[in-house]
Amino acid sequence: MWIPRHGGSLFIALAFIAITPATAASPLPGEPRIAIIIDDLGYSHARGLRAIHLPGPVTLAVLPFTPHGPALAQQAAARGQDVILHQPMQSLSNHHHDPGTLTAEMPYAAFRRTLGLALDAIPQAIGVSNHTGSLLTAQAQPMSWLMNEVGTRGMFFIDSRTTAATVALDTAIAAGVPSVRRDVFLDNVIEEVAIAESFERGIAIARRNGHAGLPSKWTERRDGLLGVGLVEYRHHAGIGTDRNEPFGQRRRGGYAGDGQRKRCKSADVRCMIPPVV
Template sequence: MPLKTLLTLVATALVATCASADAPAHTDADGMPPTIAIIIDDMGHNLVEGTRLANLEQPVTLAFLPYRRHTVPLAKLAHQNHKEIMLHAPMANTRNFGLGPGGLTPDMGSQKLKTTLRRALQSIPHVQGVNNHMGSLLTQQLQAMDWVMSELDRYPVYFVDSRTIASTIAGQVADAYRIPNLTRDVFLDHEQTEEYVDRQFKLLIKRAKENGSAVGIGHPHKVTVDYLEKHLPMLDEEGIAVATVSGLWAMRNNNRPMFAEGEKQVIQPAYAKHR
């Protein structure tokens, strides 16, 4: 997409975002209950907590780092247990934290960035979406986000902006490419205490009640998994639904399909096929 055209589309999307900020609270005309989607980032490192998350009864969405030791077997287990799978794509941050394999950085040219992203997608079994791991630097850069979204536009995947910095433009560029996308509302576990997770979880539910739905992001910390195992089964009694990311997107978009059949190129798996 020409950069001038992209700039115009992003500017339009930013105006629309600002205009909607003062909109009244969402009321679901179809009577749908307030709904949350919970994404667990950084999957692939921790086998014990990753297995517990894959075995949860509720439809949490699991975002896997590429090429980590337990990514492939845990993603396969999660898929068997009807979980939705995402690529947690490492992106450059403002603090120069290391990204590990599969990282996307500003010094990459277009072809290298796209090839790195494509191979990372191919390394995740059953991948349906992408969100950014860190990315406080890269998600502010229009050219880099153009390259990211032009690659993602080839495949039947959605994008979630983890919103690791307020000035991110990732969601606006995804909109410009008409890639189905959502934005994170609440981080659950910046502090790894039960009190903090409880406060953030209640904030997530509050946002869902105010707006109809909300997206929370957590991590495979023991305190987080313990909390979710205990509290997710209680949500039915509170009248709160839990959905996958694609389910939440459909709810917000009149249940229309994300992609027409045959519209996108199938992702060719390129990972070790363990039995």
């Protein structure tokens, strides 16, 4: 079995929210917030459980068709943590290591069937993000097919921005799909000091823009620091941590915390960013 290059480790993606013209032009009112997504889950059950039991609200991005993905998604939902589908997509390296990878060569019927099976494999998912995809996310036609399915299912999309040439976010906006992007990428130094500095930088961005974050690679020997960071920064830095989706799906009338799939009918960013609880 192929193991991801991160060794199935926890990958923390506190993704800076890009406020696009289709959403809002100024920061949202209220307490600054940081959103945390844990990517690449499904290959290791033990590491997935550690992510689920972190002392704070996080969102689990689960790869479809992995040995432990379905069970982890179910357990996360049972604990009230939100789950998104981390959909594999073709990269420029053209290595289709993950089962269910969407490729540029797929005709529409095969693309839709593969995506549908992936979504059905993780029924707890309330949104979709791309895993790899530096080739596919730069192509308008498959992104249009993707957003059509995501929108039809009432889900949101997170552009992981694995390439500067991505058209995924623009395609989502054009299709009326609630969407945000990862804007800052800081996972090259896996050390305690570097992770702490990443939190501090995220706090500074959140205070300036209202809602912010940063990504950081995670390994087994460092997973305790995230838990400490969640507690410390939440209670002492005046920064809240989002729950119920990484960038939320707040709807009129509130949202349920039961981990079941929720629906977001508006492309307004306020539909996507929940209050901190």
